[in-house]
Amino acid sequence: MKRDDRRQLMAAFGMVGNVGIGMVASAAVGLIGGRFIDNWLDSSPWATVIGTLLGLIAGLWSAYKRVASDE
Amino acid sequence: MGHGGHEIGSHKVAHFFGFAFNMDTLYMTWMVMAIVIVLAILAVRRLETVPRGMQNAFEMAIEAIGGQVDATIGPNSRKVAPLLITLFVFLLTSNWLGLVPGFTSPTNDLNTTLGLALMIIGFVHVLGVGHHGLSHFKHFIQPHPLFLPINIIEEIARPITLSFRLFGNIMAGEILIILIAALPLYYGEPLVGVLWLGFSVIVGLIQAFIFTMLSTSYLSNSLKEEHH
Numbered sequence: 001m002k003r004d005d006r007r008q009l010m011a012a013f014g015m016v017g018n019v020g021i022g023m024v025a026s027a028a029v030g031l032i033g034g035r036f037i038d039n040w041l042d043s044s045p046w047a048t049v050i051g052t053l054l055g056l057i058a059g060l061w062s063a064y065k066r067v068a069s070d071e
Numbered sequence: 072m073g074h075g076g077h078e079i080g081s082h083k084v085a086h087f088f089g090f091a092f093n094m095d096t097l098y099m100t101w102m103v104m105a106i107v108i109v110l111a112i113l114a115v116r117r118l119e120t121v122p123r124g125m126q127n128a129f130e131m132a133i134e135a136i137g138g139q140v141d142a143t144i145g146p147n148s149r150k151v152a153p154l155l156i157t158l159f160v161f162l163l164t165s166n167w168l169g170l171v172p173g174f175t176s177p178t179n180d181l182n183t184t185l186g187l188a189l190m191i192i193g194f195v196h197v198l199g200v201g202h203h204g205l206s207h208f209k210h211f212i213q214p215h216p217l218f219l220p221i222n223i224i225e226e227i228a229r230p231i232t233l234s235f236r237l238f239g240n241i242m243a244g245e246i247l248i249i250l251i252a253a254l255p256l257y258y259g260e261p262l263v264g265v266l267w268l269g270f271s272v273i274v275g276l277i278q279a280f281i282f283t284m285l286s287t288s289y290l291s292n293s294l295k296e297e298h299h
Contacts (some may be wrong), residue, residue, distance in 0.1 A: 006186070007139055013277075014284045021236055025228040058224040 015066060022066075023059030030055015080182065096180040101162045103177055113198055132160060136283060144286045147294040151198070155290075158187070159283040162237070166275030169245050170268055174239050176275075184238040188230035191286045199293030206295065236251075240278045244271040 032053020038044040082093035114129040121155065122130050135158045141148045169176030177183045199207035211222045248271065251264045 007142060010280065011284060014281045017281060018232065018285060021232045022228060025232045026224055029227045030226050054220050055224050058221040061221055062225045
């Protein structure tokens with residue numbers, strides 16, 4: 001089925017494009033959120049460190065979920 | 072500078088009631104809306120069994136996007152297909168409008184893309200609550216309540232990835248068009264310009280498609296019978 005093949009190819013392109021940018025964006029959200037909490041509670045650098053780590057894990061987690069659900 | 076008298080990345084800002092408005096983005100958005108509305112009216116004015124012209128083009132778009140939406144969402148797809156097809160047509164027109172000299176894409180403004188992305192994410196939750204009730208929010212603590220902060224970060228990252236990808240691609244395309252036009256004239260310059268324009272047409276199509284497809288996959292999670 002040529003049409004279905006093309007559909008799957010486009011969906012795969014979308015997925016692959018999203019995995020990379022999703023990992024970066026999650027890490028950035030964790031970092032910025034951590035900085036915000038550090039400024040608020042004057043707890044530098046702990047919230048930034050924890051936030052960045054959580055962001056990195058969130059990036060991996062969303063990539064894993066996306067790949068696992070599309071298989 | 073060059074293309075439509077715009078500086079790269081800057082907007083004509085007007086202030087009303089303490090808010091700042093990027094007027095060029097607003098004008099171009101109204102223009103895209105007008106184009107889409109006129110084209111849609113032309114497409115349905117004389118419907119024929121064997122479609123021709125505008126009706127044919129619209130039927131192709133509806134079939135392509137509608138088919139993809141159907142395949143992703145399943146039986147509930149009719150609820151959201153009109154929104155997603157409209158989104159695709161709007162984005163495609165927006166992305167291509169910037170390739171016409173004198174015009175800019177509304178999507179080269181982060182406010183437009185972030186607004187659209189937030190609308191989609193908001194709609195995801197409204198639809199999820201409508202479909203599943205408050206148990207829609209259960210997916211935040213799956214597979215374990217410890218995942219709550221991770222899932223929240225992921226949720227915040229979603230509109231950011233959606234909007235920055237579209238904005239970045241369209242913005243970069245327009246910057247390169249201006250830069251190529253500003254190059255000192257040499258033999259290959261018109262060819263490079265034309266090649267880049269052709270490439271931008273494809274980028275505009277692909278980015279509109281990717282935005283629509285990701286929105287579809289986010290919406291499909293709220294319409295599924297059971298959450299994963």
